[in-house]
Amino acid sequence: MVELLFIGIAGFTTVILILLIFSFLSKPPGKEARERMEQYLVETELAEQREMLEIVTVENQEEPPDMNDDDWLKENRKDKNQNIKIFLANMGKILTPKGMAYTLSEKLLRADVPLKANEFVAIQFLVVMLLLIFSLGVLKSLPLGIILSIVAYTAPLMWLGMLHKKRAAMFNSQILDTLTMIANGLKAGYSFLQALDMVAKESPNPMAKELKQVIKENSLGVNLEESLIDLNKRVNSEDWDLVTTVVLIQRQVGGNLAEILEKIGATIRQRMKIKGDIQTKTAQAKISGLMVGLLPIALATMIYLINPAFMSKLFTFKRGWFRGWYVVVLGLIWELIGLYAIMMIVDIEV
Template sequence: MDLIVVCSLIFTAVFLFVLGVDTLRTSKGNIIASRINQVTGKKADADKNINNNHNGNQLFRKFLARAGSISITRRLGRKIDKKLEEADILLHGGEFIVIIVCIAIATTIMIFTLTLKPLTSLVLGAVSVVIPLFIVESTRNKRLVDFNAQISDALTIMSNSLRSGFSFVQSMDMVRKELPNPIKKEFDRTITEVNLGTPIEDALNNLSKRVNSDDLELVITAVLIQRQVGGNLAEVLDNIGGAIRERIRIKREIKTLTAQGRISGVIIGLLPIFLAVFMLTANPGYILELFTNRVGLIMLTLAVLGQFIGLIVIKKIVDIKF
């Protein structure tokens, strides 16, 4: 109990200290900016910036930036930077690590306040770390699926634009104008890189690294080869677009055939949760023994790990790659 209270007080003190120092630095910067903008005739913009800098969201964002720049959080964050970029989440890895730590501490304090059980609080606080990681992975996968679904339409637009006399970059600009996100945002970033002087080859390779799509990598490889050896790029894009559409059709057919296995995985994963809620409602004293007893906590931990392993195995079985 004492350890949790001390850790909570230390975390709160560090948070308030960083917040206070940053507020003082921001206030000093606002005074200087205000004086400069008065001379340049931009007083209204300066006042607007001062108000925005005192907004709670701005302060929290700056706290994340400060805490995320610490060496240990920055090192840990490098491992998740790529996934955050692929999920289009505007956070650095270090900032995301800070959010995870804050969630774990807040969950631990909340559970301890409700149950007064240090071990239970620590276990559930550790489990809460999985939630942000799951959200990032789900967002990343959904964005990748949406992007892959747009590639065939993008190739059709690009091939028609090339036949109409547009350049390759102009055909990408047509895709950016015609299609929604996520392909709109990624193509817009690539076009911006080219306009700022980045070679088209490097810009396309950067696009492939950001999205991490096999279909897009196939397209970019074909484009780069065509730029070296020549040929009818519009016809190449049409052929690749047809192949991608066929792959999408086969994937949807496989998804239909494996629907039973995926539903079984969902039921197996949710059934223990519903049973726990039912027991907690019908006979709370019976199930609370699992949370108040050391052996019960060990059993719960092993059960949760077993559930995750089972879900991963089922996912691997129904996830057919070709």
């Protein structure tokens, strides 16, 4: 059985590689359009740098320009690993449905990972196939191969979620300072776009990177309202969604935007205070729920280390249609349900 699965997986991988070779040898779609757009972006960026520089010395002209926050896009197009990226992209196109590609693209964008959805799926697929081939061909263990494959598939998705949460937390912590600087800039006579440019130069990442993206899109002819909406989709922040809504309404009906932003800042500050109080009061319940959920697993592991024969009956017991490992699976399912219920109870939205 294991040998047949090994042959099947190896054959499937071979077919995928053959399709990729033909796809790799063909001309990538839209290559000429990308080259024209890339040339236009480079020319626009150089023009902006000339306007910002007041004095240019010979030494500065010989040095390469400083990296800004969006240069990784061009760098990824021109780096030495371009062939590898084309290979992964072509593989991902074969393996990724359109709906899944769109959802995964949003996750990668929010996590600020410089990979396309097709490339990400291709890397997942290669890792899963390698682990399956290794488990079946070398270790001769199908259960271990399945477990490793599940881990290899889910771990990158969990990693994306962690990156997104970390980046969102950093972005939310910078919103109050951003609103204060924008309001002060408006009071000093700046336009809203000039105030955004000032904040982008003074703020740290990720706020600076996102605002620079808005300014660059506006310089390329994208409507400011659309750029702000796209920014809100990228960061996925409730507080910034409130700021975006207020700015869009003000641009339609008018009003004192500086005063409005100050009031919004006070509201967000109060929300953050309430969130902090809730997190402090629910921290004990979250830790208790996590400990209760992990206790049976830790206890079973300790018993197995002390007396393996005693615990092995859960996996070797047979009586008719019943198997001992059914109890293990059922217990794990109820453990996950209970842990999820506890986390939902202590997860209070403000």
